[in-house]
Amino acid sequence: MKRIFLLAFLTLSTLLVNADTLTLKSGHPDSYIVKKGDTLWDISAFFLDDPWHWPKLWGANPQIANPHLIYPGDRLTLVFIDGEPRLVLKQHIKKGPEGRISDKGGPIPAIDLALIQPYLVQNRIVDPEWVEGLPMILAGESPSRHHVVNDVVYINANLPVGEKLAIYQEGREFLDRETSDILGQEIILTASGRVTQSGEISKVELLSSLRESKAGFRVAPVEDEALMSAYFMPKAAPETVPANVIAIEKDIREVGKLDIVYLDKGEQDNIETGHVFAIYRDGEQIVINGDGLPVPTLDRNAYENLKAKISDDDVYTMPDIYHGKLMVFKVFEKTSMAIIVANEHPVRVDDKLITPKSTDLRGE
Incomplete structure (x- = not known):
């Protein structure tokens, strides 16, 4: 049975905070033969109520020292080691007509990047002073x-000559929502190129084009740190790192599944590729009016708005509302980028992000 990354996110349970033991799913199989298109996440979902704990299901198993090297055709058997469930690898090899071992293809990934690659972007968030020091496009051979x-x-x-370059358009400058400190400068990848002639003015041929490039766009060497991993290993974000959505890649008001957002936390906050956050919106403030009736935000008058700001009496804050989940796929010093993998409500700037909880289950 084939499954893909996005379907897994929409159908699987989420992290049970502080749970140390693995809970097997009711009716789980005793074994499973790996199929082409599977990921470690998908396979774990056949066995666990809580697939967020899949590294424990695989990683403690000496027979699967590197769980990324599981191939289609391998048989995985569920056993118990010291009372804990583990998957044991038993090769299931098919032979061709002449008795030769048939090629099983490459090892299965944790999360297959190819499935979400069309939705990801190669933008970066960097120090504004670094951008100012980059060379730029002056003009082109074409008029x-x-x-x-x-x-x-x-x-x-x-x-x-021969150096590979990335062409970037300067985007938005992001600020910390509490301190107004600069978090970084957005630069938007527009093209790639290669130097064909050196000199005081160098010539660069554009090898690919995501959008039109113009005079004034900045040029930087292609660096490994600007590239994304070939696969992702989802894991719950640390409890100690609350974050917020500070911008939407498309620069629009609301977005949903498969859209890209920027977060206000990065390497200095121990954010890593694959971290998954639950998305919440602050609960609405309800004011009790002079007639003793609750008044929602949209229906409040000027006095009721003032009352909501300065008084705790007759003002009630509703519970925060769960909106979905996102997964970090690129991390910078103070910020990161993430893709929304599930949502029940539109996601906006200033939505807050916390460690996924066992209550974040509806609609997934």
């Missing part, structure tokens, strides 16, 4: 103001 793939552009720097 057009807009440059696309196969065009040659001129860069105001002496660059080595």
